[in-house]
Structure formats: structure tokens, C-alpha cells
Amino acid sequence: MRSPMFYKPKISHRILWAVIITFIALALIFGAVFLARWYFGNKQEVQVSENPSVTPLSFELEPGIHYENTVSNSALFLYSAENTKIVNTNGDLIEEISLKMSHPTTSVKGDYTLFYDMGGRNILVFNKTKQVSTFSLEESIVLASVNEHGYAVIVTKGTQHKCSVSVYTPDGEEVFKWNSGNLSVVGADIANNNKDITVSAINTDEGNVKTHIIMFNIAKEKPFTNDLYDKEMYSIIRYSSGYVYCIGSNKTRIYNSYGKSIGEIPYEDRELLQYALADDLLILAFSGSSDSPGATVEIKSYNHNGNETGSFSCSQSFEFLSVKGNTIVLNNGRTISVLDSHCQEKRQLNLGLDLLDFDFFGNQNKGVGITAAGAVLIQLNS
Numbered sequence: 001m002r003s004p005m006f007y008k009p010k011i012s013h014r015i016l017w018a019v020i021i022t023f024i025a026l027a028l029i030f031g032a033v034f035l036a037r038w039y040f041g042n043k044q045e046v047q048v049s050e051n052p053s054v055t056p057l058s059f060e061l062e063p064g065i066h067y068e069n070t071v072s073n074s075a076l077f078l079y080s081a082e083n084t085k086i087v088n089t090n091g092d093l094i095e096e097i098s099l100k101m102s103h104p105t106t107s108v109k110g111d112y113t114l115f116y117d118m119g120g121r122n123i124l125v126f127n128k129t130k131q132v133s134t135f136s137l138e139e140s141i142v143l144a145s146v147n148e149h150g151y152a153v154i155v156t157k158g159t160q161h162k163c164s165v166s167v168y169t170p171d172g173e174e175v176f177k178w179n180s181g182n183l184s185v186v187g188a189d190i191a192n193n194n195k196d197i198t199v200s201a202i203n204t205d206e207g208n209v210k211t212h213i214i215m216f217n218i219a220k221e222k223p224f225t226n227d228l229y230d231k232e233m234y235s236i237i238r239y240s241s242g243y244v245y246c247i248g249s250n251k252t253r254i255y256n257s258y259g260k261s262i263g264e265i266p267y268e269d270r271e272l273l274q275y276a277l278a279d280d281l282l283i284l285a286f287s288g289s290s291d292s293p294g295a296t297v298e299i300k301s302y303n304h305n306g307n308e309t310g311s312f313s314c315s316q317s318f319e320f321l322s323v324k325g326n327t328i329v330l331n332n333g334r335t336i337s338v339l340d341s342h343c344q345e346k347r348q349l350n351l352g353l354d355l356l357d358f359d360f361f362g363n364q365n366k367g368v369g370i371t372a373a374g375a376v377l378i379q380l381n382s
Helices: 011-042
Strands: 047-049 054-056 068-071 075-079 084-088 093-097 104-109 112-117 122-127 130-136 141-146 152-157 163-168 174-179 184-190 196-203 210-217 225-230 234-240 243-248 251-256 261-266 272-278 281-287 297-302 308-314 321-324 327-332 335-339 345-350 357-360 366-370 375-379
Touching: 068 104, 068 357, 075 104, 075 112, 104 141, 112 141, 122 141, 122 152, 141 184, 152 184, 163 184, 163 196, 196 234, 196 243, 210 251, 234 272, 243 272, 251 281, 272 321, 281 321, 297 327, 308 335, 321 357, 327 357
Parallel strands: 047 345, 184 234
Antiparallel strands: 054 375, 068 075, 075 084, 084 093, 104 112, 112 122, 122 130, 141 152, 152 163, 163 174, 184 196, 196 210, 210 225, 234 243, 243 251, 251 261, 272 281, 281 297, 297 308, 321 327, 327 335, 335 345, 357 366, 366 375
């Protein structure tokens, strides 16, 4: 009986294969080193400014009065139930007025600022620093949102129905009204064409949350979109650059202007802390996840398709997050970090003072910071 035959490669073949494998491994190592040197060599260093241009404004907030703040392209409003200060982009105090509202709340787009009394009935509309209209509604106000032309969508609490959704011109003329029936409206916004509105409304009749995303053209009676989502809620609705961002506690959905859902951003195991929106750039701030040990906050940027375009991690919590154009600003303690649209840090401003809030003021290079005693103008490119 013949024994089975085994193939024994020649020693020279083994040596050749060993040389080839070693060469490939060395090539991969040198390639990785080259790419790392290229990346870190071409990566811009973060510019650090120890003495940024910070100008205190020439007024102080009265002690004992709690002021909120909101910023348009042209004005800073520091407001309370007792008093409201109006400041222009030069930092000049233009006027002080009384809103005559128990719970003043604001919506801002472009140069327009809308004040409404949540739970009350009064509305005030400003264009830049000038008041253009004031009017009262028959029903109590749930929420409101203004567009860049001063048109507003206002949600009120109904009697025969849960909510009414109305559209008003800047001078207070009602041009559209829809009654929600058994649906509770939790979010609404109006497009800059003054015609399209999107409403988020929930139904809890069956014991769980069902959300309707409803889109109207106010020239027509029936909506052109009415999408139903089970066990999801979207309480923030925002138009930006022809898209509608529906921001919820567990997910963000994005619609185009024709009423089609074109993207979604699931939050996975992260808690949404804050959002900012400019043009078609969406910024979401999340609590740190298991994938980013040591990070307290993750800042992520997305395009209008819901695709992530950048990420930035912070080791501590922040007080504010703001975006204008392709510039993102947030604070890291007393330091302001300036990021680009891909969340790459470009600049740090060491202010040496505590800010309660910040927003861009007039352009991408200037901001207004709110302190405990008043406000300061900050040059971001200094």
C-alpha cells in the first residue's frame, strides 16, 4: 500500500513569500506614518486669543428683575414682565418699554421679533428696533413663530376643538385658520414664502402618542402632507432654506418643501441637549455616549439630508450654542470656541468673564454676550 503524498513547497518559495509579506507590511506602516504626518502637518492650529475685543454696553440690569434675552439681526431685546430694553447693533440703548405680558415669549427670524404672552392673548411685532403692530386674540396663546417677512403662525387653545392654527400678516390681519379637532398642536412654523406652514400635532386617545406632521398651503383648505408617526413626538418645527426640520426628543426628521421626508437623524443612546439651525446647517448637541468616553457633550453638524458632516467633543457642559452662516460658537467655561461648519475648532477666545448666553449680532464676526449685570459686544475675529 502506497503512503499518501504530501506537497512540500520549496524553501526558496517560502523565503519569497516571507519577503513579499514583509514588504507589504512595511509599505502599510510607512503609508500610515506618511498620512499621519500629512494630516497633522496640514491641520490648522487653533488660534488662541487671550485679549479679545470685549466692549461692555453702557447700561445695567436692575437687581431683583429676571431678564430673558433674544437677538434678531438688528436688535437685542432684554425683557421681563416688568420692563424691556431694546438695543441696536452698535450697543446703544434705543428704548425701554413695558410689554404688558405675564409670560412674555419670543420668536425671531431675520429682522423680525414677535413677542407673545404664553397663556395670554397679546402679540407685539418688531421690525429691527421698531414696533410695527400690536394686537390681541380671542383665545389664549399656546405657541407662535414668525418668518423673515413678519408673517406669523399662531397656535391658540380652542373650546370646541383642542387648538386653532392661524396665520397673521405683520400688521395683525388673520389670513388663514385651521381647527385641529382632537389633535393637540405642539409645534408649528411658517415658510418665508408666507404661504406654507407645517404643524406637529399629537393624538393620545388610544393611550400612546401618535404624531401628525401636517403641511398646508394657506391658499388651500386641505393639507398636502399628513404623515403619521407612532410613539414619536416632534415639538420643534423649523423652516430653513426650503427645508423643514422636525426636531424631537429621540429623532429629527427632515422634509423638503413638497412635503416629502428626505432624511432622519436617530439619537441612539444620546440625550439631545440643544440645537441650532442656520440655512441648511443643523447643529445638535448631545450628551456624551459610550462611544466617546470622557466627553460630556458632543456637537454634531448635519446637512439637509440628515448626513453627519462633522463632530466636536467637549469635556464639560456648555451654557450656549449658536450658529450663523458657516460659523458655530459655544462656550467651554470662560472660553469661547469658534468652529467651522464641519465642527473643526478654529479659534478660542479667553474672555475672563462668565457669560449666561451668547448670540451673533449683525454678522458672523460679532456677537453679544449676556452677563449677570448686562451685556457685552464681542469681536469673534479679534
